[in-house]
Amino acid sequence: MNEAPLLNTALTERLGCRYPIVQTAMGWVADAKLVAATTQGGGFGFLAGATIEPERLEAEIQKVIELTGGSRFGLNFHMFQENAQECVELAIRYRLKAVSYGRGPDQATIARLKAAGVLCIPTVGALKHALKAEQLGADMITIQGGEGGGHTGSVPTTILLPQVLDAVKIPVIAAGGYSTGRGLAAALAAGAAGIAMGTRFLMTTDAPTPASTLERYLAVKDAGQVRVTTAVDGMRHRMIDNAYITRLERAGPLRRLIIALKSARQWQAETGMSHGHMLRTFWRGLREDPAAVSQVVMAANQPVLLRRSMVEGLADQGILPSGQVAAAIEHLESAPELIAGIVEEARRCFDALLGRLEPGTGNSYGNNHDNNHGNNNGNDRASATATAVAVDADSAPQPPRETTR
């Protein structure tokens, strides 16, 4: 059961998953099948509640429960979606382990979710948002470095993670740039409770993403081509460069607004969103940030464009949100295979690290985890440590230290 102590963190303990690996909620990608596959692989998945049609949402939640035999997964939602309140109710009714969100619900809703045992895990891209999220009552926090996909900040993970870890008391999950066991080991050593990945889960055989679109993700070899644009919805949005984005950027602000208004109408028609809700959403946007009028309108661009690539498979006519890490991912595999590989590599990293502490042990941490528990393990480590200290004391291969301090 406790097969890998270094991989047991506040995340695995509180979310009840085997490994500290989170699959984030990507629009039209994080469906019941992907979340179930992630769960079965020992990770923790979030359903993309913001793009699942409201009338299908409950069925999608039930599907994950059926497939995994439990409710050890999460639901992502945004307060600006029409069925936001229903998302809260469903999370509570089905006793989901957690919800995730960007700009969060109000403090009272957060308190209600927490009281019902649903952990609140917002995603933030800047230190000040992390502090705000903790203050509002978040149970954990996911920081996403600027190299991450979709809406993203400008602070890379190497900088944001230490900043937030120093500033908050709640567990921190690291996102942005992760796809490997080396990354997991690094995040845990820094003090994170785990890692969260979007792009890497999108690029699995369990994602519903059409093959033609996945091919475009696999074709990316240059991280510089996974770039930030504000042309889609006025916010920093990281995606794989394509003809559509270039055209949108060339269009200029007014033309972009017209394109966005068209998208908004289309989005309204497709989702059956009421005029009333649409106006309320726009009004709220206007009130919160008057400078962002066109941004609010342009925000309607995103789901329409996303659907083209993620559902219809028209990669050139839609957008391809992605972390820069797509450039380092060379093949698709299933979510459980992915998780197993990352865990195995993280173990090797810790073995190498502990090997320096206790040179005699070889790969004790990784190799012993399945069959060597109890005091026996403790004794192995004890004798190995004694050897290590003796070796260290000689320190033969070390050059003399020219200490002048």
Place this chain on the structure above:
Amino acid sequence: MNEAPLLNTALTERLGCRYPIVQTAMGWVADAKLVAATTQGGGFGFLAGATIEPERLEAEIQKVIELTGGSRFGLNFHMFQENAQECVELAIRYRLKAVSYGRGPDQATIARLKAAGVLCIPTVGALKHALKAEQLGADMITIQGGEGGGHTGSVPTTILLPQVLDAVKIPVIAAGGYSTGRGLAAALAAGAAGIAMGTRFLMTTDAPTPASTLERYLAVKDAGQVRVTTAVDGMRHRMIDNAYITRLERAGPLRRLIIALKSARQWQAETGMSHGHMLRTFWRGLREDPAAVSQVVMAANQPVLLRRSMVEGLADQGILPSGQVAAAIEHLESAPELIAGIVEEARRCFDALLGRLEPGTGNSYGNNHDNNHGNNNGNDRASATATAVAVDADSAPQPPRETTR
């Protein structure tokens, strides 16, 4: 002596420094005083051989040796500088521990340096350059993620570091985004041999940088303001946004070329660089990459603009190369204080990690390092481990696992 086994790496062993922390060579910043302070603090520093006047270079090397009582430091140079060959000779003559460079010297020169015991540690920003550097004979390699300062690539550290660690056999030093002990612990856990930092050492009281310029670095609170421009010399160059850069970018390509030609003349006058060497440098640039004519001319911009900010203290009339990490750095301290703080924090990170492996030990790794060596330490760890395993076996606070796999 061997006070921190997890901080002893291939880097400390081969470079002979106490901690796996490298101070990179920043033009007009990494002088004898900074390198000596770094050395005295237990780190490893590189002299900025590319900007130290040729006639002062040998004296600067001697100064570090005098101040530190040894030659445990490095020299950075570029093959396009007029005294490149002299740099090689000086590194060999003074038995410096290492040289660093970007585009490296030829294979024969590298072999010569290695034969003389001078380690070759190029800096790269992309996987393919790492492979090339290893093939040319590099002893170690520094990878710099795109968030790093000055000339920089487009792959962030979170992605580049695992990529390169998987691809090369030589030790890898991680750079780009580092300023903390959490970062050091993370890099070591991923498998790096250490970290290298530029901006963080620039922002110490041991750097010769004028106060007026350092104030500009301290004033940066937004990582997005430490941005990439190609306007200075045609290459990706990360620096703190200022009026000069904005003006340069607005100038357009032709006007920029004229500005650059002026800079080139000024640079030639100031450095006494011969017409012959300047023409040869340009010619080599043209031959290597015919598309980069203006880039070669524009390259003369950089040292002139750098001098204005770094030597003359005219932050607004020059450029302010910086990693995005400047936004996370809040105060100046001495290089030894900086190093001690990073080491202490990295130890706390490893303590926390090992604490999960052996909950009974508390902070044994960090607290025992100075006064508790030998078998005694081994015994402490042994009994603590036994306790830890017993606790793990109970695993009381863990929620039931809904394992379905």
